[in-house]
Amino acid sequence: MKNIKLFMLPLVVFTAFTFSACSDDDDTPTPTDNTTMSTTIVDVAKTNDFTILVSALERVDLDAVLMGDGPFTVFAPTDDAFTALLAELEIDGLDKVDDATLTQILLNHVVDGKVTSDMLTAGYVSTMADGPEDTKVSALIDLSNGVMINNRSTVSTPDVMASNGVIHIIDKVITIPNSVDAALANPSFGLLVQALTRSDLTTDFVATLSTEGPFTIFAPTNQAFLDLLAGNDDWDALADIPVAVLEAVLKYHVIAGNNVTASEITDGMQPETFEGSTITINNTSGVQITDANMNVSTVQIADVQTSNGVIHAIDKVIIPKL
Numbered sequence: 495m496k497n498i499k500l501f502m503l504p505l506v507v508f509t510a511f512t513f514s515a516c517s518d519d520d521d522t523p524t525p526t527d528n529t530t531m532s533t534t535i536v537d538v539a540k541t542n543d544f545t546i547l548v549s550a551l552e553r554v555d556l557d558a559v560l561m562g563d564g565p566f567t568v569f570a571p572t573d574d575a576f577t578a579l580l581a582e583l584e585i586d587g588l589d590k591v592d593d594a595t596l597t598q599i600l601l602n603h604v605v606d607g608k609v610t611s612d613m614l615t616a617g618y619v620s621t622m623a624d625g626p627e628d629t630k631v632s633a634l635i636d637l638s639n640g641v642m643i644n645n646r647s648t649v650s651t652p653d654v655m656a657s658n659g660v661i662h663i664i665d666k667v668i669t670i671p672n673s674v675d676a677a678l679a680n681p682s683f684g685l686l687v688q689a690l691t692r693s694d695l696t697t698d699f700v701a702t703l704s705t706e707g708p709f710t711i712f713a714p715t716n717q718a719f720l721d722l723l724a725g726n727d728d729w730d731a732l733a734d735i736p737v738a739v740l741e742a743v744l745k746y747h748v749i750a751g752n753n754v755t756a757s758e759i760t761d762g763m764q765p766e767t768f769e770g771s772t773i774t775i776n777n778t779s780g781v782q783i784t785d786a787n788m789n790v791s792t793v794q795i796a797d798v799q800t801s802n803g804v805i806h807a808i809d810k811v812i813i814p815k816l
Contacts, residue, residue, distance in 0.1 A: 535656040546576040564658035565608035579667040625799040626708040626753040645679035673703040685719040708753035709803030722811040745769035746814040756796040785812035
């Protein structure tokens with residue numbers, strides 16, 4: 495296992511919700527009546543003026559895939575969404591994006607199966623974009639204020655039907671998140687982000703977690719950090735934790751050089767963490783991590799896949815021998 499660097503990241507238990515249109519923007523293509531649709535997702539995109547999306551799909555031969563049997567769910571960016579992405583990336587045309595990168599960006603907008611409004615639930619879904627070690631990148635669906643993907647893209651028009659699936663029109667291109675992006679996108683990891691970005695740390699966690707990895711991250715929720723603070727009379731806030739202690743604790747939550755999914759965890763495994771010591775992982779009653787002080791943390795949500803690692807949300811902060 496390579497001794498690379500660090501950790502972190504997100505997740506939260508969401509409740510089921512239904513899709514709803516978020517706006518009636520004049521720039522959003524108006525779908526035709528598709529109740530008797532017998533055309534594919536690509537055909538629907540063509541008839542609704544998704545010029546840049548269709549051109550991009552054709553360029554990397556994904557149009558043939560989305561004309562197949564499916565079914566597929568496609569979060570379809572408008573032409574304005576692609577134009578905004580080019581401005582964000584400070585490039586003057588989609589032709590400046592190489593085919594391999596463009597393919598993965600497009601696949602990050604596709605979910606296997608037909609997921610209509612009444613089927614959508616808040617939480618993480620797997621897209622068709624490739625993560626490390628034959629995994630698929632996760633996308634966060636947030637229904638707390640309209641329909642948001644990765645706290646970035648808003649669904650403006652849901653449920654545009656096709657013969658081989660469904661399209662949901664979105665206002666921004668969904669870029670592929672790394673561990674840092676995923677943490678920032680999920681408010682349930684606000685305290686984790688605060689800890690990782692504390693100004694007096696000697697380790698640049700943001701830069702480290704933006705590298706290729708891969709990383710396996712056991713990510714404490716906000717409540718896990720609140721419980722940690724409540725358990726020490728000297729700590730009222732993250733700023734009260736000595737910098738050396740905080741750095742050691744943060745490093746203790748990551749396995750560097752491996753993308754270990756829940757299915758790959760074996761009972762009693764003892765991987766070395768980036769902090770330098772080991773943790774013990776058991777999977778007889780769910781996935782549980784025992785730290786050096788014999789405290790046990792439970793994985794609440796597993797297998798949140800990013801471009802450079804996998805995240806498992808845990809309910810307690812784990813502590814190394816200090």
